[in-house]
Amino acid sequence: MEKENILELGSAQIADVLMSAEEIRHLIALFLADLLEPGWRQNQVLILLALAGLAWLLHGAGGRMIDNRVRATEGWQKWQLRVIVQIKRRMGLILFAAMSYAVYLVMQSVTWPSRSYLIGGVATLAATWVLIAYLGRLVRNRFLRQVVVWGLWVYATLQFAGLGDEVSVFLDDLALEVGDFRISLLTLLTAGVLIGALATGARVANKTIATRIRRNEDISPSMQVLAVKAVQIFLYGMAFFLGVKAVGIDLTGLAVLSGAIGVGLGFGLQKVVSNLVSGVIILLDKSIKPGDVISLGETFGWINALGARYVSVVTRDGREYLIPNEDLITGQVVNWSHSDEFVRLDIFFGTSYGCDPHVVRKLAIEAAANVDRVLKHPKLPVCHIVGFGDSSVDYILRFWIRDPTGGLTNIRGNVYLALWDTFKENDISIPFPQREVRMLEDADPAPVTD
Structure with a gap:
């Protein structure tokens, strides 16, 4: 019936x-x-x-x-x-x-x-x-x-x-x-x-709010990224639920199904969730922020953007590495500009024993100070003797820069060139190892037989 x-x-x-x-x-x-x-x-x-x-x-x-x-x-x-x-x-x-x-x-x-x-x-x-x-x-x-x-x-x-x-x-x-x-x-x-x-309205509102947040200099860069992400999630979420509610679709019947799907996704997407949580931690503790120069293993570059799942690191050769947030939390990361922008660089060189070490130290400091990007105040270059080698007196020259994003290898090369020119003008010799080969002849050579 x-x-x-x-x-x-x-x-x-x-x-x-x-x-x-x-x-x-x-x-x-x-x-x-x-x-x-x-x-x-x-x-x-x-x-x-x-x-x-x-x-x-x-x-x-x-x-x-x-x-x-x-x-x-x-x-x-x-x-x-x-x-x-x-x-x-x-x-x-x-x-x-x-x-x-x-x-x-x-x-x-x-x-x-x-x-x-x-x-x-x-x-x-x-x-x-x-x-x-x-x-x-x-x-x-x-x-x-x-x-x-x-x-x-x-x-x-x-x-x-x-x-x-x-x-x-x-x-x-x-x-x-x-x-x-x-x-x-x-x-x-x-x-x-x-x-x-509604999504279009949310995007326009999110863009406007994000622009104002980024212009606020009182908010740190990492907190700016976190605030923009939070506003974006809130606005798009509200747009979706308001749109569904406005047309009369009841979502309460999907609560049990969504809970089961959430449990399954929690087990299957552990790495993704770990990266998301790690990203929030990075933004909250301000250990890494856009513009910082970091070293992670063989990767050296500056932070281009902080994402929900990964961090974009751009190297000097133009490569862009997408490093998962979890690696930055659990691994050892060198942040060259975490607490301040000052970075110290060391280079090693040697001069012959016939050169006065007092004059060498003075000339090395003057040569480094005349190179662009090398700080003269408040951190001055210094030069010290670190040892007496087999054929040279060994020195270390330390100097500071405050723009590591401009590169480290190029500034070291410029300082080496300045040392070369200064030493050449002042007759400071840079020794190189010399080897003497002596040919020894036997006193009583053996007779030659057929």
Whole structure:
């Protein structure tokens, strides 16, 4: 008995859907039949077709003019080029809307208003399409942008044709029902458009808030990154839940399922979760921040960005390493600019025993102090004797810099060149090991036998 009731209910719903579709087709047929009858309504259609053809011709000519102008002018910025591309892509629709409005205003002045209502409505619809297309550019996700734009285009067109209510009823009848749970095609479309609009608003708000946070000099760079990430998660999460709630989708039934999925993900994604937690710890303890120069194993570079899962480290040769956050927490990391920006570098050299070590030390300090990037205040270069070698007196020259991001190898090379030039000018010799080979001859060579 229950099965028969369910079948009867399903048949009734199918009949309602088919009836609604038949009504929509009937309304469309009546609308087209009215357009084909001779009179001012048909004349308006012919005028609109002529304007569409003219807009299409002007679209091609205007596109070529824009291309020539852009190629002939240099110095365009990226956002200007994007705007030009969007204008060129929709120039035909823009021209059609503008010309339709112009014709509509002229006909309103010279003839009866009832003879131009269709032109005015189409002009409004075309202008609405243009506005929707440009507002859709705010949605960065391509798929979500297409859903929002096409959904709003269809909605605007149906409202213009007077079929909005009928189509809404038709889409609402196409529903999936399981117990008390019901979701229709209209609900899904509305949710997609609404979530896309809310996500766009969240992105704009997040960008504005992030800009203000980064401009606040009282907040450390690591806390700025953490605050921006927190605001981003909050805004996008609120956009999703508000969009789902606004269309009437109840998420309480998914609580148990989401809990089970969370347990499974917790076991399967331990490394990912560990990296996420490590990233939060790094941001909170401020041990590493954007711009710091670090050494991790064979990798030496500066922090480019702090991510939720990894840290981007850029080296001097242009390579970008994505180091997991967990490695920075559990491994030994050398942060050259953690507490301050001062970095000390050491280089070793030797001079011959015939050179006065007091003069050598003085000349070495002066040579290092004259090199760019070497600090002269408050940390001065120093030079010390570290030993007496086999063929030279060994020295260590220590100097400080405060811009390790500029490189370490290059500044060492510059200091070595300055030492070479200074020693050469002052007759300071840099010895090198010499070896003497002596050929020994036997006193009583053995007799040669056959």
